[in-house]
Amino acid sequence: MQQLIFFIQRYKYFLYFLLLQIIALVLIINNHSFHKSKFINSTNSITGTIYSKTNAISEYLKLKSQNEILSEENKKLKNKLAKYQLISNDSVRNIVVKDSIFNQQYEYINGKILKNEFHKSYNFLTINRGENHGVQTELAVVNSKGIIGITDDASSSYARVQSILNRNSKINARFIKNNFFGSVTWNTKDYNVVQLTDIPRQAVYKVGDTIITGGKSTIFPEGILIGTVMDIPTKASALNTINIKLFNDMSNLGYVYIIKNLDKKEIENLEKTPDE
Amino acid sequence: MNKTLYLTFLFFFLLFLQVLILNNILLFGYVNPYLYIVFVFLFPFKKKRFSLLTLSFLLGLFVDFFSNSGGIHAFATLFIAFIRIYIFRMVFQKTDTDFDFFTLEQEPFGKIFNFTVILTVVHHFILFSLTNFSFHNFSNVITNTLLSSIFTLVLYFLGSFIFSRKQ
Numbered sequence: 001m002q003q004l005i006f007f008i009q010r011y012k013y014f015l016y017f018l019l020l021q022i023i024a025l026v027l028i029i030n031n032h033s034f035h036k037s038k039f040i041n042s043t044n045s046i047t048g049t050i051y052s053k054t055n056a057i058s059e060y061l062k063l064k065s066q067n068e069i070l071s072e073e074n075k076k077l078k079n080k081l082a083k084y085q086l087i088s089n090d091s092v093r094n095i096v097v098k099d100s101i102f103n104q105q106y107e108y109i110n111g112k113i114l115k116n117e118f119h120k121s122y123n124f125l126t127i128n129r130g131e132n133h134g135v136q137t138e139l140a141v142v143n144s145k146g147i148i149g150i151t152d153d154a155s156s157s158y159a160r161v162q163s164i165l166n167r168n169s170k171i172n173a174r175f176i177k178n179n180f181f182g183s184v185t186w187n188t189k190d191y192n193v194v195q196l197t198d199i200p201r202q203a204v205y206k207v208g209d210t211i212i213t214g215g216k217s218t219i220f221p222e223g224i225l226i227g228t229v230m231d232i233p234t235k236a237s238a239l240n241t242i243n244i245k246l247f248n249d250m251s252n253l254g255y256v257y258i259i260k261n262l263d264k265k266e267i268e269n270l271e272k273t274p275d276e
Numbered sequence: 277m278n279k280t281l282y283l284t285f286l287f288f289f290l291l292f293l294q295v296l297i298l299n300n301i302l303l304f305g306y307v308n309p310y311l312y313i314v315f316v317f318l319f320p321f322k323k324k325r326f327s328l329l330t331l332s333f334l335l336g337l338f339v340d341f342f343s344n345s346g347g348i349h350a351f352a353t354l355f356i357a358f359i360r361i362y363i364f365r366m367v368f369q370k371t372d373t374d375f376d377f378f379t380l381e382q383e384p385f386g387k388i389f390n391f392t393v394i395l396t397v398v399h400h401f402i403l404f405s406l407t408n409f410s411f412h413n414f415s416n417v418i419t420n421t422l423l424s425s426i427f428t429l430v431l432y433f434l435g436s437f438i439f440s441r442k443q
Contacts, residue, residue: 013325013326013329013358014358016326016329017329017354017358020329020330020333020350020354021351021354021355023347023350024333024336024337024347024348024350024351024354025347025351026347027340027346027347027350028345028346028347028348028351028406028409029346030346031344031345031346031347032346032409044341046341047341047342050296050342051342054296115342117343117344119302119306119308120345120407121407121408121409121410121413122345122407122409124344126344160344167409188408188412188413188416189413
């Protein structure tokens with residue numbers, strides 16, 4: 001007993017150090033798994049409020065580029081609308097939708113990025129929408145130029161987004177011109193370049209081909225822009241990885257849309273059915 | 277009392293300086309100064325070290341809260357807070373009895389330089405290794421450590437030159 005007390009007396013600083021270090025280590029390891037990272041992150045109300053206050057100041061500096069992005073998006077939407085009107089004018093049969101909500105599969109929630117990261121291996125963003133606005137975990141986050149990430153934690157009025165620039169991120173994607181699909185990952189080297197892996201050998205593609213989301217998950221709707229093929233690997237490897245240049249400049253993000261799949265539960269229930 | 281107030285101010289000043297300003301610098305895309313560790317350099321040298329360990333851990337943890345990094349900053353900062361006393365004995369060649377009369381400012385620049393450089397490089401190395409969290413891209417960790425250490429130290433020496441009380 002005496003020995004033990006003496007031991008503790010002698011190494012008290014080291015033991016205290018060890019204790020705190022273990023706490024830190026547990027937090028680090030928890031932060032690396034997608035579903036456990038609940039405690040240390042920027043969605044809590046204190047950090048969220050501070051970030052939204054500072055963001056209110058800094059957003060003036062970005063107004064010009066954000067305006068350009070918005071007008072670009074408006075142009076795109078107007079073009080789509082014009083095309084649609086042309087079709088509906090031309091078609092003989094009029095389609096009557098009695099209840100538009102009934103067929104609606106995706107709901108869009110707008111939001112703003114309060115904090116952006118792109119220089120680490122595991123990047124997260126903080127947005128100013130939370131459970132009060134209908135944001136939950138595992139919703140798609142996009143902007144007009146393309147995908148940004150997936151929400152991974154939500155507090156009452158803020159949410160944390162796992163960026164596509166995160167080593168844990170894996171998103172189903174395909175070529176726009178054919179149906180060969182793979183998954184988008186990131187090798188942490190360049191924040192404007194992601195990798196498309198696991199594409200079939202027989203897939204045909206060339207530099208400049210557009211990559212879009214594949215719609216094979218319940219998170220992302222099909223056809224959200226990702227990027228273009230940057231180079232073709234010289235020799236075929238088992239992994240078959242190609243570099244994709246993102247449409248988004250991940251270092252300059254402002255307003256985003258959070259996409260909620262209203263049929264998600266239904267699809268997941270269906271997939272849960274045991275195969276006899 | 278005065279000292280406590282000073283330390284509280286320093287704690288929050290460094291925290292907000294780090295998370296609101298310095299975390300957004302990102303020179304060349306990834307070089308970032310981590311100036312908050314100055315807290316560990318400036319914390320008064322005392323025989324009892326519990327307060328230093330606790331406060332450095334908390335400072336690191338708060339930085340983690342803001343940068344979504346789990347406990348990486350807490351781990352690295354706590355580590356240099358723990359080894360500070362050994363580096364102190366090694367560099368300044370002093371014993372625990374000298375603590376009461378010791379101030380960093382009265383030491384020759386060379387020794388201060390060694391002291392801060394060792395702690396900064398150790399901190400940054402741990403920080404970037406944990407940020408990377410694998411042996412993949414390890415050369416990135418080394419370059420990041422070196423460049424960020426230089427940036428942090430330049431800022432620290434500029435700051436201590438501007439705020440020094442000698443005048």
